[in-house]
Amino acid sequence: xxxxxxSPSNKVTEKGKDVELRCDPISGHTALYWYRQSLGQGLEFxxxxxxxxxxxxxxxxxxxxxxxxxxGSVSTLTIxxxxxxxxxxxxxxxxxxxxxxxxxxxxxxxxxxx
Amino acid sequence: xxKTTQPNSMESNEEEPVHLPCNHSTISGTDYIxxxxxxxxxxxxxxxxxLTSNVNNRMASLAIAEDRKSSTLILxxxxxxxxxxxxxxxxxxxxxxxxxxxxxxxxxxxxx
Numbered sequence: 001x002x003x004x005x006x007s008p009s010n011k012v013t014e015k016g017k018d019v020e021l022r023c024d025p026i027s028g029h030t031a032l033y034w035y036r037q038s039l040g041q042g043l044e045f046x047x048x049x050x051x052x053x054x055x056x057x058x059x060x061x062x063x064x065x066x067x068x069x070x071x072g073s074v075s076t077l078t079i080x081x082x083x084x085x086x087x088x089x090x091x092x093x094x095x096x097x098x099x100x101x102x103x104x105x106x107x108x109x110x111x112x113x114x
Numbered sequence: 115x116x117k118t119t120q121p122n123s124m125e126s127n128e129e130e131p132v133h134l135p136c137n138h139s140t141i142s143g144t145d146y147i148x149x150x151x152x153x154x155x156x157x158x159x160x161x162x163x164x165l166t167s168n169v170n171n172r173m174a175s176l177a178i179a180e181d182r183k184s185s186t187l188i189l190x191x192x193x194x195x196x197x198x199x200x201x202x203x204x205x206x207x208x209x210x211x212x213x214x215x216x217x218x219x220x221x222x223x224x225x226x
Contacts, residue, residue, distance in 0.1 A: 004157075031211040043158065045213040056213065091157050098210040103150075105157030 002026065004106035006092050012112045013082055021077040021109045025094030032075050033095075033103060034067060035059075038088040046090075049075060082113045118202045123221040126192045134187040134220050136202030141182050146205045149176065149187050150214070151198040158201065158216075161187065165207070197224045 005024045013019050025032050034046040045059040049069040060066070064082075069075040079086055089110050093103040119137040126132045138147065149161040162169055162176045164185070169176040175188040189196055201219040205212065 033213060035214075035216075042218055043152075043214075043216040045215070048211065048213060050211055055211075059213070093157070093214075095211065099207065101205060101211055102160045102163070103158075103214060105159065108157050 004092055004094050004104055006090075006106040006109050008109060009107065010110045010112075012114065014114050015084060016081055018078065018080045019082055019111065021079075021090050021111070023075045023077070023092030023094075023106060025073065025075070025092070026096070026104055027073075029094035029096045029104070030072070030098070031095045031101075032069055033093040034075070034077050035091045035093065036088040037091060037108075041088075043091065046077070079111075082111075084113050087111055087113045118204060118217055120200070120202055120217065120220045122218065123223065125223045125225065126189075127225050128194060129191050132189040132192045132196070132222065132224075134189075134200050134202075134222065135184065136186070137184045138202070138204055139183045141204060142206070144206050144208050146207050147176065147178060147182075147185050148203045148205050148214070149174070150201045150203065150216075152201070152219075153195070153198045161200070163205075192222075192224045194224050194226065197222055 007022045031050050033048040035043045037043050047057045047067050051072050052069050064080045067077045089108040091108045093105040095103045148163040150158040152158045164176045177186045199219040199221050
């Protein structure tokens with residue numbers, strides 16, 4: 001079946017511009033997570049959604065970062081006034097079962113801020 | 115968050131077994147042990163998880179020490195495609211949905 005998809009796969013933007021990253025989770029998956037991975041760094045949690053609500057936003061690095069999820073499905077991560085340190089691969093994952101919580105990851109969006 | 119410790123890197127030859135260790139001396143009784151791996155230029159993928167008993171699936175086996183303070187991911191016959199970073203992660207089964215806390219993992223190199 002279809003896995004988690006993310007778009008765009010690559011995004012190059014200029015410092016100060018806003019960007020939107022999209023995640024389409026696996027159909028029927030209740031929870032959706034956003035992570036990011038900077039060059040040579042580990043994976044860092046950003047935010048997660050259960051349905052359309054975000055019980056844990058603790059990983060968002062600043063108020064320039066926001067995310068929403070509509071219809072319990074698609075999610076958008078928005079970065080306003082991008083900075084060079086925002087350059088990273090942004091990964092989305094979804095999960096169906098709250099007990100084992102196996103997370104299925106998308107291929108990521110590589111964001112480059114010039 | 116409960117901590118895990120893994121070697122930075124390991125090497126193996128193709129078609130040989132690989133044992134990837136993970137120490138988690140502060141594990142609590144309600145922590146599952148999860149393993150994920152990340153192939154080059156891809157998102158992480160789930161490998162296996164367990165609580166107390168050893169587990170087998172089509173990808174790997176997970177051997178859990180009797181005191182649960184360590185575990186070992188076993189790839190029975192490494193292939194070139196198994197070259198990846200392997201992450202050992204603890205997850206509290208009482209919490210339900212929760213973020214994964216990734217450490218630095220073990221980079222597995224597989225030689226032909």
